[in-house]
Amino acid sequence: MLKYERKEIADLGIDESVKRLTPEKITKTINNVLKGTGARLKAYLDTCIHCGLCAEACHYYLSHGKNPTYSPVAKVKLTLWEMVKNKGNVSPDFIAQCSRIAYTECNRCRRCSLYCPYGIDIWYLIALVRRICLLLKVVPQYEMDTNYSHAATLNMMWLKQDDWIDTVQWQEEEVRMEYKTARIPFDKEGAEVMYTPIAPEPKFKPQLLAATAKIMHAAGVDWTMPSFDGWDNSDISMHVADFETMSRVERKHFEAAFKLKVKRIVMCE
Amino acid sequence: MAPQWLGWKQAPIEYIHATKFYYELIRDGRLKIIRKIKEPVTYQEPCNIVRNAGYKEILQYIFHAICENVIDPHPNGMHNYCCIAGGGVINCGPPWKMVRMEGNRAKAEQLRETGAHIVITPCHNCHSGIEDLIKHYKLDMHAVFYSDLLLQCIELPKE
Numbered sequence: 001m002l003k004y005e006r007k008e009i010a011d012l013g014i015d016e017s018v019k020r021l022t023p024e025k026i027t028k029t030i031n032n033v034l035k036g037t038g039a040r041l042k043a044y045l046d047t048c049i050h051c052g053l054c055a056e057a058c059h060y061y062l063s064h065g066k067n068p069t070y071s072p073v074a075k076v077k078l079t080l081w082e083m084v085k086n087k088g089n090v091s092p093d094f095i096a097q098c099s100r101i102a103y104t105e106c107n108r109c110r111r112c113s114l115y116c117p118y119g120i121d122i123w124y125l126i127a128l129v130r131r132i133c134l135l136l137k138v139v140p141q142y143e144m145d146t147n148y149s150h151a152a153t154l155n156m157m158w159l160k161q162d163d164w165i166d167t168v169q170w171q172e173e174e175v176r177m178e179y180k181t182a183r184i185p186f187d188k189e190g191a192e193v194m195y196t197p198i199a200p201e202p203k204f205k206p207q208l209l210a211a212t213a214k215i216m217h218a219a220g221v222d223w224t225m226p227s228f229d230g231w232d233n234s235d236i237s238m239h240v241a242d243f244e245t246m247s248r249v250e251r252k253h254f255e256a257a258f259k260l261k262v263k264r265i266v267m268c269e
Numbered sequence: 270m271a272p273q274w275l276g277w278k279q280a281p282i283e284y285i286h287a288t289k290f291y292y293e294l295i296r297d298g299r300l301k302i303i304r305k306i307k308e309p310v311t312y313q314e315p316c317n318i319v320r321n322a323g324y325k326e327i328l329q330y331i332f333h334a335i336c337e338n339v340i341d342p343h344p345n346g347m348h349n350y351c352c353i354a355g356g357g358v359i360n361c362g363p364p365w366k367m368v369r370m371e372g373n374r375a376k377a378e379q380l381r382e383t384g385a386h387i388v389i390t391p392c393h394n395c396h397s398g399i400e401d402l403i404k405h406y407k408l409d410m411h412a413v414f415y416s417d418l419l420l421q422c423i424e425l426p427k428e
Contacts, residue, residue, distance in 0.1 A: 011364050059350045063374035070372075104365045105372070107358050109316040109351035142362025179428050193290070200393060211420050215291065218425045219299040235271070239357025243274050250271035257282050265284035269393055 004069055004078050004097055013141030014099050018092040021136060026095060029135045030088035033128060044125060045084065047118045048073065054112035054122060060105055072112040072122045075101050079129045099138045102129040108239070130241035139240060147240040154252050155232035157199035165227050167202040171210040175217070182217040184209065187260060188224035194262040195223050196253065198234035198269050212268070223266075230256030233267040286318050288391050291419060292327045295334050301424040302334050309338040311385035313399055313412075314349040315392035323347075328391060331415065335422040340383045350376045352390075354398025369398065370405040377406035391415040 034041065055061050055071035064070045069078065079098040083090055108123045116122065133139055139147070149158045165186070172184040185191070195216070201208045216223050225231055230252040237245035257265050272280050294300040312332055318324040325346045332339045342349065353373040358365070376399070380388060388403075390396040390412050399412045 009364050059375045060372045063372050104361050104368050107351045107353055108356035110320055140361040143357055143360045146360050211416050218423050219294045236357055236360055247271050247274040251275055254281055266287050266290045268287050
């Protein structure tokens with residue numbers, strides 16, 4: 001029997017949220033999510049032969065002295081399999097455990113799937129767990145905050161439009177101290193490419209925008225960035241499994257490219 | 270994933286990672302490499318672009334174009350280890366930092382074995398994740414964002 005033992009870590013997003021859960025809410029949410037999975041989930045659960053070949057692929061498992069509870073198969077067994085087996089009747093504490101496993105002990109790096117003899121997409125199974133935790137609002141606080149930033153501002157760092165424009169123009173000035181004809185062209189219709197950073201660039205490392213401008217200048221690229229929403233190509237909502245927000249963010253990103261009539265998007269990440 | 274949620278069969282416009290764009294610029298001679306990094310370097314291969322999007326050769330092309338001595342980590346390519354920051358894990362914030370540090374001894378040892386003092390990171394997540402690992406495991410190296418290195422090697426117009 002696998003026993004999930006970890007050092008306790010306080011996180012309001014998990015600890016406080018589970019207090020608000022009721023057994024009915026948990027069961028209803030899990031079953032709603034599982035209902036929508038169709039044959040894929042069933043095929044994965046039925047084909048896994050518990051061989052454990054995925055274990056050696058996981059950096060968490062290798063780094064914890066081959067502790068079996070860090071193997072990908074265990075991460076599924078300790079979360080989704082229990083939910084399926086119990087038809088969604090699991091405790092709030094169990095949901096807290098699921099949230100911790102799905103959000104902090106898996107990077108969706110997909111290395112495990114390379115070693116699975118059946119090619120089971122283990123990430124998909126972890127993502128289902130994340131989706132259930134998200135709908136129950138049991139998500140690590142910082143990560144949920146990032147998701148709310150996407151929902152409210154369409155970028156991941158709570159940047160307002162004027163912060164964004166100001167930062168880019170400041171970096172443009174810096175570049176032009178050295179290269180007088182270099183530009184960071186906002187909203188240039190019909191440019192060859194639209195370049196989009198992720199919000200931590202203007203927020204924490206604005207000099208990276210200047211570096212990009214210098215490279216574009218050296219290569220003589222006809223480029224542009226949007227001054228309006230859609231300039232951030234990151235989408236943490238996808239990782240949080242808030243697919244509704246994820247889609248809004250990405251649609252805005254694509255729409256910015258349509259509006260500027262560019263040929264393609266170059267994303268820093 | 271989002272295009273499907275939006276009811277599109279695929280993304281409505283071509284999008285590429287900046288590494289591929291810079292690779293094209295170097296390949297087509299639009300960016301001229303006029304000096305190379307002499308120190309031995311190693312690199313991190315981001316899961317999203319290497320394992321999932323197959324950019325291994327593109328990254329190799331850039332690394333070898335700008336560095337004289339590239340030391341491959343083992344395993345590498347699509348079998349390389351994750352930096353432990355991606356997939357939203359670094360976004361879980363400070364309370365979970367030690368989960369990341371203790372959870373990726375494998376990466377730290379892999380990097381230490383290369384003997385390089387520079388790790389090129391072509392991804393912001395990897396960059397932050399690996400810098401944290403370097404500090405935690407006291408590795409004698411530092412992480413450098415790939416575009417910073419590229420900038421040191423290209424010809425810039427004189428003005």
